[in-house]
Amino acid sequence: MKLTTKGRYAVTAMLDLSLHYGEGPITLADIAQRQGISLSYLEQLFSRLRKKSLVASVRGPGGGYSLGRGADEIFVGEVISAVDENIDTTRCSGAHNCQNNERCLTHDLWSDLSNQIYGYLNKISLQDLMDRQAVREVADRQDHPDTEQPGLDVSLVDGSGDMAGA
Amino acid sequence: MKLTTKGRYAVTAMLDLSLHYGEGPITLADIAQRQGISLSYLEQLFSRLRKKSLVASVRGPGGGYSLGRGADEIFVGEVISAVDENIDTTRCSGAHNCQNNERCLTHDLWSDLSNQIYGYLNKISLQDLMDRQAVREVADRQDHPDTEQPGLDVSLVDGSGDMAGA
DNA sequence: ACATTCCCAAGCAAAATAGTCAAGATTATC
DNA sequence: GATAATCTTGACTATTTTGCTTGGGAATGT
Numbered sequence: 001m002k003l004t005t006k007g008r009y010a011v012t013a014m015l016d017l018s019l020h021y022g023e024g025p026i027t028l029a030d031i032a033q034r035q036g037i038s039l040s041y042l043e044q045l046f047s048r049l050r051k052k053s054l055v056a057s058v059r060g061p062g063g064g065y066s067l068g069r070g071a072d073e074i075f076v077g078e079v080i081s082a083v084d085e086n087i088d089t090t091r092c093s094g095a096h097n098c099q100n101n102e103r104c105l106t107h108d109l110w111s112d113l114s115n116q117i118y119g120y121l122n123k124i125s126l127q128d129l130m131d132r133q134a135v136r137e138v139a140d141r142q143d144h145p146d147t148e149q150p151g152l153d154v155s156l157v158d159g160s161g162d163m164a165g166a
Numbered sequence: 167m168k169l170t171t172k173g174r175y176a177v178t179a180m181l182d183l184s185l186h187y188g189e190g191p192i193t194l195a196d197i198a199q200r201q202g203i204s205l206s207y208l209e210q211l212f213s214r215l216r217k218k219s220l221v222a223s224v225r226g227p228g229g230g231y232s233l234g235r236g237a238d239e240i241f242v243g244e245v246i247s248a249v250d251e252n253i254d255t256t257r258c259s260g261a262h263n264c265q266n267n268e269r270c271l272t273h274d275l276w277s278d279l280s281n282q283i284y285g286y287l288n289k290i291s292l293q294d295l296m297d298r299q300a301v302r303e304v305a306d307r308q309d310h311p312d313t314e315q316p317g318l319d320v321s322l323v324d325g326s327g328d329m330a331g332a
Numbered sequence: 333a334c335a336t337t338c339c340c341a342a343g344c345a346a347a348a349t350a351g352t353c354a355a356g357a358t359t360a361t362c
Numbered sequence: 363g364a365t366a367a368t369c370t371t372g373a374c375t376a377t378t379t380t381g382c383t384t385g386g387g388a389a390t391g392t
């Protein structure tokens with residue numbers, strides 16, 4: 001299974017896009033600066049996101065990217081799938097030829113796990129993330145990098161850990 | 167997050183150990199042959215498993231490894247944690263300095279996800295895996311590599327997909 | 333003694349990851 | 363229509379991780 005920086009960056013960038021919805025197209029340069037991601041690397045990621053229609057692009061000056069659909073219709077699992085080829089944990093990637101062309105001992109375990117993770121991530125939309133207070137506070141900080149905000153040093157971790165809660 | 171062959175091998179080997187419980191210590195050479203894993207690689211994995219007391223070892227002829235506790239007391243999550251250093255999905259590994267010493271936009275998302283995966287895998291014991299019919303059938307095949315078993319080509323996938331079900 | 337097993341550390345090739353670089357296409361604006 | 367901003371694409375590179383090998387040891391039953 002793959003859940004690496006690539007997927008993290010993609011979700012982060014998509015969330016940035018959501019948070020600045022309504023300001024017209026957002027340039028990758030803006031996202032790169034706000035989120036601390038290499039511009040060229042973002043380009044590669046957005047190339048894949050575009051192919052899956054998760055973002056729409058406008059070229060030329062004043063151009064940039066915007067969400068391909070509403071933030072409540074784009075789910076984290078989709079974004080990760082778009083950039084990480086597969087979220088599958090099995091070695092055989094779903095086939096059952098893991099060992100000498102036969103099913104390996106733990107094939108089903110990884111298969112089930114993949115389904116669990118995928119199900120979990122596909123319940124969380126970008127809108128859900130935006131609604132989190134912690135996200136809003138970080139976004140505020142990123143939009144106003146000059147002003148110090150010393151009073152916000154509380155624990156921002158939600159800690160609810162509820163599966164269905166997203 | 168890391169869920170690679172290393173973790174898969176470890177769980178597979180531990181399951182092999184469980185399945186042959188009662189036959190005295192199991193040598194790594196046996197496991198290597200049955201599961202198609204490099205012996206030297208297994209040695210490395212078992213070194214870590216041993217440090218976490220997940221297995222016990224006996225040296226010398228007739229020696230080998232056995233489970234450190236009952237198969238119903240060893241959980242898949244533990245095994246993976248023992249060999250993959252961390253199952254954490256956050257970049258900062260739990261600290262909140264992901265971006266310029268501050269919390270990144272999606273920190274909590276990955277933190278929550280880690281908890282979900284960990285919670286899921288820590289509910290599944292080696293005994294649970296052994297109770298699965300599909301596992302038994304594969305184990306049978308591995309124990310009797312000579313005899314052909316053509317009648318077992320049914321779909322072995324459990325498909326229940328229930329989170330609490332393990 | 334000796335073969336069998338666990339134990340350990342170093343090293344290494346291939347793959348994947350994270351990122352760079354260079355060139356081009358499109359389009360708003362002056 | 364020149365220019366600059368922006369997306370678009372492909373190739374290339376450095377670094378890290380993975381999966382594995384090598385080569386030694388240490389313990390212990392026979």
